[in-house]
Amino acid sequence: MxxxxxxxxxxxxxxxxxxxxxxxxxxxxxxxxxxxxxxxxxxxxxxxxxxxxxxxxxxxxxxxxxxxxxxNRPIQYVIGHTYFFGMKFIVNEKVFIPRPETEELVNWILQEDHSVYNHNHSIQVFDMGTGSGCISITLKKKKPEIIQHIHAIDSDQKALDIARKNAKLHNVKISLKNVNLLKDSMYISTNKNSVNIIVSNPPYIKLSEKKLLHPNIVQYEPNQALFVPDEDPLIFYKKISFWIKKRLTGIVYVYFEINQFIYLDIIDFLKKMGFRKIEIRRDFQGFFRMVRAVYYENYK
Incomplete structure (x- = not known):
């Protein structure tokens, strides 16, 4: 031995x-x-x-x-799980491995008071590109009394299967929806004066930046959760923002994880789209990696 x-x-x-x-x-x-x-x-x-x-x-x-x-297989895939907010989450090659930066984004949401415009209506959350479901499940676990409806959206059914297992593991109910944000239209009815939270850690790494990543990321983590074309790196932010303007009324809080190299472009785009109260924050490494904005043009 x-x-x-x-x-x-x-x-x-x-x-x-x-x-x-x-x-x-x-x-x-x-x-x-x-x-x-x-x-x-x-x-x-x-x-x-x-x-x-x-x-x-x-x-x-x-x-x-x-x-x-x-x-080069990541340790999280080797052992079949990782931790997010101190909670265990099942992961495999079908889902992106949750990162500390995303924990900071979720913590930002949890720290803010969204009830000021609530008028006794429950808050509805849309987790765009849910992957393992770590964002949705954490929000539901931490704020069950406020956040009643969570729509966890992903284009990959196998990723949603992992999110379903994680929701069961943590005994929370979230609504899982198989939607391709770039191709499919998504209609969900909302109350006129409702409060909506949009949160997304979408693909935002330019293909030209691929060479900067560790080999275990490129070889094993799902490329569709990582990369966007160099000619349109804001493609997911655009699709989500256009959907918000077309489908949602009431107050809409938007929280994005972003590429630190193009944060100014994202801020400029959100301003042009009519978003207000735009705030950008650095992550624990000092990079601009998250942004919050509010959209309430149709609020009465």
Whole structure:
């Protein structure tokens, strides 16, 4: 039998070229081992320090997972889940892996008071490009008394199947809709004086920026959730904004995750479309990655 310490050394040696940042490699190691052994990080550290033995069956599982990582497969897909707002979410190659930046976007929504225009009507949320459902499910879990209706929308039925599993995992009810935002029209009746929240982390990476990404993103995460043509990088923001103007009345709060390289273009577009109270925020890395705007031209 091999020891924890020996596997740790072999793990480091195998992946150090792919993940040169030591902290990132350490994180991946603990994500894998806590998953396989179904324990916490402290237990793994104790077993490492004691150089405990690993039985052959478990060691074989670890090595198989290690080879997946060696092929650039993201650790979240290797173990089949990730965490968002401290909650566990099922993920696979059909859905984009939730990022900390999106947690910041959701936190922004949760911090704001949308009831000022509510007039006792419930708030309706549209999660455009829901993927794993992490945004919709988190909002429903955190604000069940305010947010009653959530429409989680995605063009990929297999992604919606994952979102459905996650909704069941967290015991929340959301309405899942298979809609291609670029091709399909979507009609949902709303109250004239209702309050609507639109939230989206749409594809926004230009194809020319593909070379800047880590290979595990390009090789495994769904391209349709990542890339937009260089000639029209705002295509999803445009489609969503036009839909808002055509279909929604009442107060509409819009929250977008954005490409930091074209944030000025997005602000300019939203202004031209008649959105007001536009605010842009930096993420934890200091990049302009999220914007909030309000549309209430038809509000009476």
């Amino acid at each position: 091999e020891s924890f310490y020996k596997f740790y050394c072999f793990f480091q040696k195998t992946l150090q070229d792919l993940y040169p940042e030591p902290k990132e490699l350490e994180t991946i190691f603990f994500l894998l081992t806590t998953h396989i052994f179904q324990c916490d990080k402290t237990t793994i550290l104790l077993r490492l320090s004691r150089k405990e033995k690993i039985n052959f069956f478990t060691y074989d599982k670890l090595i198989k997972k290690l080879w997946e990582l060696k092929k």
